[in-house]
Amino acid sequence: MDHPPRNGQGDRRPARPRQEEPGRRTAPPRRPAPRREPVDARRTAPPPRRPQPRPAPRARRNSFRGAKIALAVVSLLVMGLTGYAWAAMQGLVNGLNYANVISDGGGGDKPADGARDILLVGLDSRTDAQGNPLSREVLDELRAGDSDGELNTDSLIFVHIPNDGSKAVAMSLPRDSYVDIPGYGKHKINSAYARAMLQARKDLQKQGVTDPKELDVKANQAGAKELIETIEKLTGSTIDNYAAVNLLGFSDITKAIGGVDVCLNNNVKDQYSGANFTKGQHTISGVEALEFVRQRHGLPNGDLDRVVRQQVFMAGMARKVLSAGTLTNPGKLSDLIDAIKKSVVLNQNWDIFGFAQQMKGLTGGQLEFRTIPVKNVEYKTPEDGTAIQVDPAEVKQFVQSLAGPQPGQTAPPANQADPANKATTVDVRNASGKTGLAASVAKTLDAKGFTSGDTANATARKTTVIWVPKGGKDKGQAVADALGGSPTIQEDKSVSAGHVMVFLGSDYQGTASDASAGSGAAAGSSSQAPAPPPVADEDKPITAEGVPCVN
Structure with missing residues (x-):
């Protein structure tokens, strides 16, 4: 493992558990690769679950032939389907593993709020999707440790x-975000699954359940529900699919x-994950891919x-799978489907065909990766060592800013001013290097009902x-909505009330x-304002276009 063990068991009340059991999905030995290492996943009572419409029967028409369909299944793995690929997808759906982890009508065709929220989880599990334990040979190949090791x-x-x-x-x-885990108190988020899973296993054993596969499947379902x-x-959203x-x-x-x-900015060599790469671009797969996405030391x-790293890797996966070379190669597509069948678990009632239709036409540039805002990466916790401190209110606001209006919320029609905006004075600073942008944006905000401040x-x-x-x-969010995009919003004591x-x-x-020629500042406002300090998610969002170099 590349990290110290996480507390894992839990006692459904605020007890402090320890991990002792394995986890969920992986597959029997396949094609050994010459190296090592892993990936990880969790439930309970959030905001009221959305009412779900009953899925209507969906015709599997040949009209999908030739249509490009992006299917985000796991780790943003995207399958663009054409011709042979569409026929193969039907075999994939028939062989997928499903788990009852979302209740109250979750996983329907079209969530009631007009959007779909999906939780994708990488599990550090020593069993396959059917509950079969991995062999010692496979565990050694993956550098996964003991078969009864931790699950996070x-x-x-x-x-x-x-x-x-x-x-x-x-x-x-x-994974080290320090959050409230319902029923267990505050701990690192990556331990939520294990705490509920291990407690469920104990409860099932007390009830007389002895079959290892049944124990594994039911305990993992409890873990997934706790994580969800x-x-x-934390996010204030309802998970529709898992x-x-x-x-x-x-x-x-x-x-x-x-x-x-x-692509890497520097040479790396890490004894914990096994990562050993030189600076520059690489094409990696198998155990090397696991080492790349798991290194943190x-x-x-x-x-x-x-x-x-995980984001750029998944963006690369999306880019690779969307390429014609993967989709039109029967051998590659068959191997891909076999791998997904062995290792992926979805929630029950997820209409994969309908989802594929919904996602048709998605391109690499429309797939964007972000990271939730964090406050302190060296936060000292009472029980769990050093963790990452997050503010739930900020996380909810961040998620909402990217997701758009929630159910029951309506935005003013385009080009129509919202009367409530008049109470907010907006000062604009041009730090882009684009001439005239501050004045142009100020004019736009004025048209949307905001009171114009100064520009510089x-x-x-x-x-x-x-x-x-x-x-x-809330005022900042109104401005952000008017401008579009996903700018970061942060409090600063230098900003006057109402501004x-x-x-x-x-x-x-x-x-x-349309910006007029000349300075980016309005006339009479040529002062230089200091740039704000760096904030979370500082760099441009990662997409499936290009291969950015990372640490």
């Missing part, structure tokens, strides 16, 4: 997709598609750098950020009126 969730990704399938925003939740509830509570993949499955999937292109930002140039910065006074994040200050970074692609 190494990768947690919350995906938001509007019903028109126009884009997908994937938000990573660092934990993330619903997909989990185990470590061997991840390894096999990367081999099936012929590897993924990645020796990286400048620890777990946050690992999150970025500012020290260059990459990302757009909105400063608000204490307690003014909002917008710093336009070089990434700004939002709404703006």
Whole structure:
């Protein structure tokens, strides 16, 4: 393992458990690869679950032939389906593993709020999707440790997709995030699954259940439900679908598609994960892929750098699977489907055919990866050592800003001013280097009902950020909605009450009126404003276009 064991068992009340049992899915030995290492996943009572319409029967028409369909199954693995691929997908659906982890009508065809929220989980499990234990040979190959080792969730990704399938925003939740786990108190988020799973196993054994496979399947379902509830509570959203993949499955999937292109800023050599790569670009698969996405020791930002690695790797997977070379190669496609069948578990009632239709036409640039905001990466906890501190209110706001209006919320029609905006004075700072942008954006905001403040140039910065006074994040969100995009909103004591200050970074692609030639600042406002300090998610969002170099 590349990290110290997580507390894992739990006692359904705020007890402090220890882990002792294995986890969920992986597959029997397949094609050994010459190296090592893993991936991880969790339930309970969040906001009231959305009412789900009864799925209507869906015709499997030949009209899908020739249509490009992006299917996000797990780890944002995307399958573009054409001709042979569409026929093969029917075999995939028939052989998938399903678990009863979302209740009250979850997983329906079209969630009632007009969007689909999916939890993707990478499990550090020593069993396959059917509950069969991995062999010693396979565990050694993956550097997975003992077959009765810990079970945690190494990768947690919350995906938001509007019903028109126009884009997908994937938000990573660092595994060491210190959050409230319903029924267990505050702990690292990656232990939620194991705590509930191990407690459920004990309860089942007390009830007389002895079959190892039955114990594994039911205990893992309890773990998944706990994880789902934990993330619903943190994000304020309701999970509609759930997909989990185990470590061997991840390894096999990367081999099936012929590897993924990645790029590193520096040479790395890590004894914990086994990662040993030189600076520059590599095509990796199998155990090397696991080593790449699991390393955190020796990286400048620890777990946050690992999150970025996982994001660029999954973006690379999407790019590779969407390529014609994967989809039109019967051998590769067959291997990919076999790997998914062995290692992926989905929630019951997930209409994969309907989902594929919803996602048709998704391209690499419409697949965007973000990371939730964090406050302190060296947070000292009472019981769990060093963790990552997060603010649930900030996380909810961040998720909502990327997801758009929630059920019951309506935005003003385009180009129509909202009367409530008049109470907010907006000052605009041009840090983008684009001449005239501050004046142009100020004009746009004025047209949307905001009171115009002053404009000025500012020290260059990459990302757009909105400063608000204490307690003014709702005002900042209104400005962000008017501008479009997903600017970060943060409180700053230098901002006066009733004001909002917008710093336009070089990434700004939002709404703006036609800029007139000349300075980026309005006349008489040529002062330089200092750039705000770095914030979480500082860099441009990762997409499935290109191969960015990372730590």
